Amino acid sequence: MQPKQNIVHLPVYQPGKPIEDVKRELGLTEVIKLASNENPFGCSPNAKEAILSEMGNLSLYPDGAAVSLSEVVAEHYGVRKDQLIFGAGSDELILLIARAYFERGDETVMAETTFPQYKHNAEVEGAVCIEVPLQDGKHDLNGMLARVNEKTKIVWICNPNNPTGTMLTQAEVEAFLAKVPSRVLVVLDEAYAEFNMTDEYPDGVKLLNAYPNLILLRTFSKIHGLASLRIGYGIAMPEVIRSINQVREPFNTGRMAQAAAKAALLDKEFVEKCRQANAEGIRYLNEQCDRLGLSYYPAHGNFVMIDVKRPADEVFNGLLRRGMIVRSDKGWGLPTRIRVTVGSREQNEKFIQYLEEVLAEVPEAAVQA
Numbered sequence: 271m272q273p274k275q276n277i278v279h280l281p282v283y284q285p286g287k288p289i290e291d292v293k294r295e296l297g298l299t300e301v302i303k304l305a306s307n308e309n310p311f312g313c314s315p316n317a318k319e320a321i322l323s324e325m326g327n328l329s330l331y332p333d334g335a336a337v338s339l340s341e342v343v344a345e346h347y348g349v350r351k352d353q354l355i356f357g358a359g360s361d362e363l364i365l366l367i368a369r370a371y372f373e374r375g376d377e378t379v380m381a382e383t384t385f386p387q388y389k390h391n392a393e394v395e396g397a398v399c400i401e402v403p404l405q406d407g408k409h410d411l412n413g414m415l416a417r418v419n420e421k422t423k424i425v426w427i428c429n430p431n432n433p434t435g436t437m438l439t440q441a442e443v444e445a446f447l448a449k450v451p452s453r454v455l456v457v458l459d460e461a462y463a464e465f466n467m468t469d470e471y472p473d474g475v476k477l478l479n480a481y482p483n484l485i486l487l488r489t490f491s492k493i494h495g496l497a498s499l500r501i502g503y504g505i506a507m508p509e510v511i512r513s514i515n516q517v518r519e520p521f522n523t524g525r526m527a528q529a530a531a532k533a534a535l536l537d538k539e540f541v542e543k544c545r546q547a548n549a550e551g552i553r554y555l556n557e558q559c560d561r562l563g564l565s566y567y568p569a570h571g572n573f574v575m576i577d578v579k580r581p582a583d584e585v586f587n588g589l590l591r592r593g594m595i596v597r598s599d600k601g602w603g604l605p606t607r608i609r610v611t612v613g614s615r616e617q618n619e620k621f622i623q624y625l626e627e628v629l630a631e632v633p634e635a636a637v638q639a
Contacts, residue, residue, distance in 0.1 A: 276374075276396050287595050301593040302620060304611040306497075307432070307462075307573050311544050311614070313495030313530070314537035320529040332525040339528045342535055343503060347475050352508040355515055356523045360461055360489040360502035365391045367485070367504075369517045371423050371455060372397040379417050380426040381409050383434065383602050385459065388426040397423070407434035407567040407575070411446040418454060425450060428459045429472065430570040433602060433609045437570035439470040447481045455510070456484050461502075462571030464493040464541060467549050471570075475505065482507040490527075492572060493544050494534040499527035548572050551612035558622045562629065573611045575604075578625075580632045582608050588628035594621055 289301045340351040357363040364387050372378070374396030380388045382401040389399045398421075402413040409427055418425065427446075430437045443458070450456055458474055474486040489502035501523050504514070534540075552569045555576075559566050565577045578585045582598035585608055589596055597609040610621060 274394075277394055280390060280393060281601075287590070289595070292590065292593065292595060296591060296593070298593045301595065302613065302617050303595040304613050304617060304621060305595045305597045305609075307492060307571065307611045308497050309493060309495035309544060309572070310612075310617060311495065311547065314534045314540040316533040316537045316540075317494070317496060317530040320533040321526045324526045324529050327525055330525065331521050332523060332528060334520050334522075336523060336528050339532045342532045346535055347505060349475060349478075349505055350508070353478075353505055353511060355504045355506075355511050355518065356528075357502050357504070357518070358500040358522055359491055359497075360459065360487040360504075361387055362500075362522065363487055363502055363504045363514070364388060364457075364459075366514050366518055367424065367455070367457060368392050368395050368397070370514045375421070376423040377419065377421040378424045378426065379414050379422060381414070381428070381431065383431075383604065384409075384426070384428045385432045385461075386601065388428075388457075392424075404431075404434065404436075406436075407431070408436040409438055411438070411442060415446060415449055418450060422451075422454050424455045424457060426457045426459065428461075430462045430465075432461070432571065433573070433597070433599070434567045434575050435569040435571045435573055435609075436567050437466070437468070437471065440472045441470075443472045444477065447477060447484065450481075450483070452481075452483050454483060456481070457487060458484060459487045461487065461489045461492055463488065465545060465548050465572050466570060467545070468570070478505065478507065482510070485510055490531045490534055493541055493548075494531070495544075496527070496530055496534060499524065499530055501527040501531050547614075548612050551615070551618050554615070554618050555610070555612065555622070562626065569612075573609050575607050575609045577607050578629065579606055579634045580629070581635060582606055584632045585625075585628050588631060589621075589624050592624045592627070594624045596621070 289303050292301045336356045340354050344351045368391035372395035376397045378392045378397050379400045382403045392399050400417045402410050485504050485506035487504050491497040555574050567575045586598040
């Protein structure tokens, strides 16, 4: 049996190393995972109660249209319910967008170092990926615009960008959208938007009214702490949502996920608490990197990308042996940089302790990208 020829070369997504695997492989009893940008403070207590309330309904299919959740999300953003679509994480929405819009030979533009599922799903559908290098860790919007042509179907923008954590401002995004042809769909992936602490972050919902070729992606996996339930959502004009809904599988989000997401969105106190704790964690990590003479990209999500001035894989393995899981990836093209999720104060302090130990063991070295 032969699979589609355009998928045989595709890499399988490698998530952050699981805690239990590290314990078993290295004989450790304590392991801290700061690799997958999960919320170290868990989720809202209200979300937990909502999950328990659904335990008696496990034999029933979920609401395929997520009506109750749609009402809450629509009110939260001041949009109509027909402007919303839900998926098993924003990952599934990326897949559905690719499925709905790409035909073989279409082109799509994205940053060279960004969330890999844009490229993966585009290539599954036979689209040609045009990757534009970052500038100082940020999307080069002018460079991306220059690569848009008559074959371009979709432009992907991750803001804040994963893995670098950098942010595009309202002015930058709006200026870009004003120049993109209206026939080109722009996907603005805002998985980490709720961590924003500036007044320059784009108001994507307001941009929708001026640019109907825009779709916003959000998730409950990050600040809301519901990663294991796999639920995210998109916001766009009704005609865009309808096209994506046409390729969506029925019952793609579960009852517990919908109930927990609804409760999580309404618990604004929990979200603000996590937002402030994350900002404090970023300040601490930045201060410690300054002390150690390490550079880092400005962080606007819940992670920091650090230049350790050494082969990133060696630093990753040194931390792993101590029971600290972070992230390095040759695919980033950033061979001396690691990405660390902002943890609790105790976790952040432990990371810096271990990092300092590893830096003393691994000599500085120039590494070719």
